[in-house]
Amino acid sequence: MKAMILAAGRGERMLPLTRVTPKPLLQVGGKPLIEYHLEALALAGVSEVVINVHYLAEQIMHALGNGSRWGLSISYSIEETLLETAGGIYQALAFLGDKPFLVISADIKTHYDFAGLLQHDLTGLAHLVMVANPEHHQSGDFGLLDSGQLCLGANSDGQTLTWSSVGVFSAAMFENLAPGPRRLRELFDIAAVSGEMTGEFYDGSWFDIGTPERLSEINSLHDG
Numbered sequence: 001m002k003a004m005i006l007a008a009g010r011g012e013r014m015l016p017l018t019r020v021t022p023k024p025l026l027q028v029g030g031k032p033l034i035e036y037h038l039e040a041l042a043l044a045g046v047s048e049v050v051i052n053v054h055y056l057a058e059q060i061m062h063a064l065g066n067g068s069r070w071g072l073s074i075s076y077s078i079e080e081t082l083l084e085t086a087g088g089i090y091q092a093l094a095f096l097g098d099k100p101f102l103v104i105s106a107d108i109k110t111h112y113d114f115a116g117l118l119q120h121d122l123t124g125l126a127h128l129v130m131v132a133n134p135e136h137h138q139s140g141d142f143g144l145l146d147s148g149q150l151c152l153g154a155n156s157d158g159q160t161l162t163w164s165s166v167g168v169f170s171a172a173m174f175e176n177l178a179p180g181p182r183r184l185r186e187l188f189d190i191a192a193v194s195g196e197m198t199g200e201f202y203d204g205s206w207f208d209i210g211t212p213e214r215l216s217e218i219n220s221l222h223d224g
Helices: 033-044 057-064 084-096 184-193 212-223
Strands: 003-006 048-053 073-078 101-105 108-110 126-131 142-144 150-152 162-169 197-201 206-208
Touching: 003 033, 003 084, 033 048, 033 057, 033 101, 048 057, 048 084, 057 073, 073 084, 084 184, 108 162, 126 142, 126 184, 142 197, 150 184, 150 197, 184 197, 206 212
Parallel strands: 003 048, 003 101, 048 073, 126 197
Antiparallel strands: 101 162, 108 206, 126 162, 142 150
């Protein structure tokens, strides 16, 4: 299974840190954030990775190269204009092909083992790894039903979970899109209503590194 890392965003919530450095190259524990994903993907058995780039793209491509340092082959989907999450994946389908693929956002840090997802038998349009709602997103994204399906709103226990920014996707989820900016949340809502999106709950280490404060927090944990 191929993997895609979403790394094209401007990182505006990370200002002023991202004024001269793209968010995927901000350091956690003395190492660029995106390198943790590359190491984990290689360890899980992934050999081909696609990274979409836009803001300060040259820095990312120069830092990571062709991926040989991690035993990977990296291709870059260069966005002339920012295409958002779904639009970026749609453009990258030329690299990803027509089989299910793994997607990870560059701005998280997790110990989730990607190996299990590589063997996932995708029966719908997407399978999302869900986490407990963090303090900054208490409303959550979807409810996880006993059947394993994800639903809009809470489940029967009144609980919601947050998408971890890790998941497996079918190329069919994007086949009817037109080129241009589009957010994944729009496609998620459609798939949830049609019963074509499943999920799993992960209760291990996971951080959404979306602000300078949260970056400082995780670096403090590394230093400790």
